[in-house]
Amino acid sequence: MNKAFGYGQTEGDERSRLIQSHLPTVSLVVDRMMCQVPSFLTRDDVTSAAMMGLLDAANRFDPSRGILFKTFAEHRIRGAIFDEVRKMDWFSRSLRDKQSRVADAMNVLEHQLGRSPEEEEVAEAMGIALDEYRDTLGQIGHLGCVSLHETLDDSDEGRSFLDSLEDPDGKNPEEQLAEHQLTHELAAHLEKLTEKERLVVSLYYYEELSQKEIAEVLELSEGRVSQLHSQALLKLKVKMQKRQR
Template structure:
């Protein structure tokens, strides 16, 4: 059956058999999102569990989709699927308490340095925490699996009155911020990142490449990509926190 006709019939009738057809049709999208997000969680969350969580988002998207708004279902469903995965993983609080505490200390150091008018570097952050650069990088790799969740949580709490869907930060950064001033701040901060950090952000969020693909392009290990990704997000987060405090 034609896709448009399938949607037309489902919206009119809410027929469960048609809904099942739609679920089957768009399940590959759930698997795609789950596969991309799996890189953040390492062995902490099974891929099949991510697919299961994403399926909740797909069901929600199918029920709430309004074809009259001129948005493709895939675009609408992407954010719903990803949001459902984030919500489910966040509810599990899977990061060990010790690592979560270290993540907060690192984040605090980044924010403090940003407030002092400097772009945080590994050297400054490590010095402020009283650890070596090597130790800091190992911690960045460990907390990378939770960074996306904590970033989403931070944005939900801080930007609620300023922006639209949080999931767009990952799926479509160029559509993430409706407020032009905030969009310019984010763009400027991405430009201010170190070249390798900026490349990771651009390749992952804009080109939608996997960590494995990015590692191959940059000629570095996957763990190093994770470190760079975590560091870049911490810098962006601390810079945006400074902006919001103005």
């Protein structure tokens, strides 16, 4: 850690201060992610992984990069939780196959139609009933494998979809231009979602409502909100992955 410390202050003291002062961040991230992890993971499991992420953030943090510790810590905490989930191998091959089938169908339809497909169109393209398609979305949604918190690359500070809508730290002009273009593209993709999909994304990621609260606001079941959330983010993921090819 490259940081100048005050008189009598050690690097370890500063690390401890960062950890203690950001314990509320752990609770906040855990609260937000409990609906994105499989049911067999307890809150204690998720909190334990999140704490490891905070400790890792405190050890890795370099203030000379111009990044706020809170921003850096949230990345590491979310990543540690997803790592714990992956380590437990809960995302079965069959569900990976289902996710791939949905994404592939969306990709083909978007190319054919020149727009984001409706759920009825995706279900028809997959050769399944609408109810079965929605059930598949619910499975993917509850597993939390498609999230605006997922990073777009594998680096330690890889930007997520959500981060692409923000500018938490200063960049050089070239980086600013690239990120501005990414933000502009993502905003355009959001506009192409259905009204309900946009509302779910907005209420969940911007207003920070829980799925239960969103269900009450939109007068839908929690299951339906989960389906819309999953479908919206799959559409965004398909579009953003096409951008990287």
